[in-house]
Amino acid sequence: MGYGLDDEMEIDEERTINEEKKPEKKKRPPFAVWNVGGSEFKLKLTTAAICRLEDKFKRNLLDLLFGSGSVPPLGIMLTITQGAMEPWNHSIKYKDVQNLFDKYCNDGGTQLTFMTDVLMEIYNVSGFFSEDQREAMDEKLEEAKEVM
Numbered sequence: 001m002g003y004g005l006d007d008e009m010e011i012d013e014e015r016t017i018n019e020e021k022k023p024e025k026k027k028r029p030p031f032a033v034w035n036v037g038g039s040e041f042k043l044k045l046t047t048a049a050i051c052r053l054e055d056k057f058k059r060n061l062l063d064l065l066f067g068s069g070s071v072p073p074l075g076i077m078l079t080i081t082q083g084a085m086e087p088w089n090h091s092i093k094y095k096d097v098q099n100l101f102d103k104y105c106n107d108g109g110t111q112l113t114f115m116t117d118v119l120m121e122i123y124n125v126s127g128f129f130s131e132d133q134r135e136a137m138d139e140k141l142e143e144a145k146e147v148m
Contacts, residue, residue, distance in 0.1 A: 028134070031088075032121035034081070037103040043084035043118070045126035053083050061127070062128060074101075074111055077119050084122045 031044040039127070050061060057064055057076065064072055064080075082097045104114065124134050 023056060028127070028131075029125050030116065032084070032088075032125045034100075034104075034118050036098070036100045037107065041122055042088045043081065043086045043122050043125070044087060045080070046087060047123060049083040050126070053080060054110065065123065071112060071115050072119075077111075077115060080119065084126070 001138060031042040034041045034043055045061075056079070059067070061080065064076055078097045078101055079094065082092055082094055085097070086094045101109075101114070109117075123129065
């Protein structure tokens with residue numbers, strides 16, 4: 001047995017080098033963006049907003065999105081969007097979101113593109129999906145857009 005910490009320090013250096021080589025987890029974007037009439041609106045659901053929405057609809061938000069097997073009703077999508085806008089637009093009213101959706105449609109948007117381009121991005125940035133799930137979802141959304 002030798003004295004000193006040289007052997008232990010080499011092990012620590014190897015561990016540090018190996019840990020540094022690990023690929024860094026890809027961070028999700030801090031918010032989604034909805035472009036309407038030349039304006040950008042930041043969107044992300046906070047935990048408090050998710051809880052309020054689930055209490056309002058008496059259902060899990062994932063169930064609202066996937067439970068029926070079809071596009072959620074527009075009113076539900078706009079209410080979720082209103083909740084996602086609140087961190088940056090504190091006094092946003094539901095009527096304001098409806099008016100923004102009208103502008104979005106006048107600019108060529110549809111209810112289906114709203115779901116794929118806006119609502120799904122809200123879910124993505126709000127932590128509903130893992131990285132692998134987000135990648136799989138993005139692929140399926142791209143396929144669906146090609147069919148549209």
